[in-house]
Amino acid sequence: MSIRIGNNNTVVKSKITEKNGDSPSGLKSVLIGVAVSLFVGFIFLFSFWGDVVSWIEGLFG
Secondary structure: OOOOOOOOEEEOOOOOOOOOOOOOHHHHHHHHHHHHHHHHHHHHHOHHHHHHHHHHHHHOO
């Protein structure tokens, strides 16, 4: 089986990929990651996590 792309197997300014569409820019990805990290860190500040950890340790101890 052979695959022929273009005229006489000449490919000019073509992009063959598995993904279609644009990927997000690097800066956008970094900003989203930082925002999610700050949100999760804020949630972990609450004191009830100590009770949750104690309960989980009680299951295994």
